Every structure is written in structure tokens, then in C-alpha cells.
Amino acid sequence: MYYDDLSPYAYSTPEEGDNFTEVETGTRFVTARCAYQRLNVGWLETGRPGTSGPAPAAFTSKLLTVLKSQGVNETLGLHECDLCAEPLDDAHPWYVPRPGHRRASAGTGEIRVPGAPGTAYAAPSLIGHYVLDHGYLPPREFIDAVLAFDLRDRSTAYPWIAFPWIPDDAELYDALNE
Numbered sequence: 001m002y003y004d005d006l007s008p009y010a011y012s013t014p015e016e017g018d019n020f021t022e023v024e025t026g027t028r029f030v031t032a033r034c035a036y037q038r039l040n041v042g043w044l045e046t047g048r049p050g051t052s053g054p055a056p057a058a059f060t061s062k063l064l065t066v067l068k069s070q071g072v073n074e075t076l077g078l079h080e081c082d083l084c085a086e087p088l089d090d091a092h093p094w095y096v097p098r099p100g101h102r103r104a105s106a107g108t109g110e111i112r113v114p115g116a117p118g119t120a121y122a123a124p125s126l127i128g129h130y131v132l133d134h135g136y137l138p139p140r141e142f143i144d145a146v147l148a149f150d151l152r153d154r155s156t157a158y159p160w161i162a163f164p165w166i167p168d169d170a171e172l173y174d175a176l177n178e
């Protein structure tokens with residue numbers, strides 16, 4: 001699916017909110033009505049590959065750290081890259097990078113990166129593959145936001161979420177206790 005960079009996110013409504021998974025265990029989920037406006041970044045598809053250019057190394061490395069520390073809206077399913085020339089064949093595990101690639105060409109979920117006050121960037125987790133394997137260069141303001149993202153700044157109610165803007169009344173689902 002394609003969305004213009006910096007367009008308002010419309011994949012789920014603000015009322016449906018964002019769902020954050022605890023990445024360590026994958027068994028706890030917090031759903032919060034979004035108190036921030038979401039802006040799309042990195043929703044690419046064939047024919048609309050986005051801007052390209054060399055990404056600063058510090059950005060690439062920080063982006064990978066964000067991808068490792070966040071799982072957002074993973075419930076919405078597996079998202080396959082269609083910039084890759086060939087569809088993934090059935091024998092190839094979706095989470096293993098293709099030969100010559102650094103990141104898998106399919107992914108689940110998204111990430112959130114705090115932007116200007118009241119806004120967060122919403123990118124698919126495939127953005128790592130787009131940057132590292134397809135030369136995608138996101139908008140400058142997103143690059144700056146990733147570099148400025150302090151991953152130690154966490155929700156007070158849910159300190160296992162590497163994102164600061166989770167309200168205390170967010171809804172918790174704990175699969176171990178259900």
C-alpha cells in the first residue's frame with residue numbers, strides 16, 4: 001500500500017488507536033487512543049518508490065535500533081515489499097533477508113517516532129529494508145526525528161514501551177494472565 005510521505009495516517013482511526021507490543025516477550029499489548037497526529041513515512045510501492053539517496057550512517061543505525069525496540073500495530077498482518085523484483089518464494093522464510101539484502105523484504109507492524117509536539121511519524125517496519133536495500137531516503141524531518149528519539153523516554157504507566165506518549169488509561173492485554 002502506498003501513502004505520500006508526511007500525509008496524515010489513515011490506516012487506523014485515532015479512536016482505534018495504536019497498539020504497542022512488548023517486544024521482549026510479544027505477550028503484552030497496550031492499545032491507546034492516539035493523543036498525537038500520525039504522519040506517514042516510508043509507505044512505498046512499485047512505481048512509487050519514494051525519494052532516494054545515501055542515508056546518513058548515524059540515521060541508519062539509529063533506525064535499526066528503533067525497529068528492534070518497537071512493535072506497533074502488529075495485528076494488522078504481514079506486509080511484503082513489492083519494490084523487490086520477484087515475489088518471495090514460498091520456501092523462503094519471510095523474516096530472513098534475501099541474498100544480498102540486509103533486511104527481510106516482509107515485515108509485520110510499524111514504528112512510531114515522536115516528531116514536533118503533538119505529532120508522531122508512522123512508518124511500516126519495512127522502512128529498514130527500503131532504506132538499506134532499496135536506497136530510500138526519507139524526508140529530512142523524519143531523519144532528524146529518528147536521530148533525536150530518546151529511546152529511554154518511556155511511558156510512565158508502561159515503562160516497557162519505547163515511546164513516551166502512552167496515556168495512563170491505555171488498555172493492557174496480557175496474554176499470560178488471560
Ligand SMILES: [Zn+2]
Pocket residue numbers: 081082083084105129133134
Ligand atoms: Zn524489497
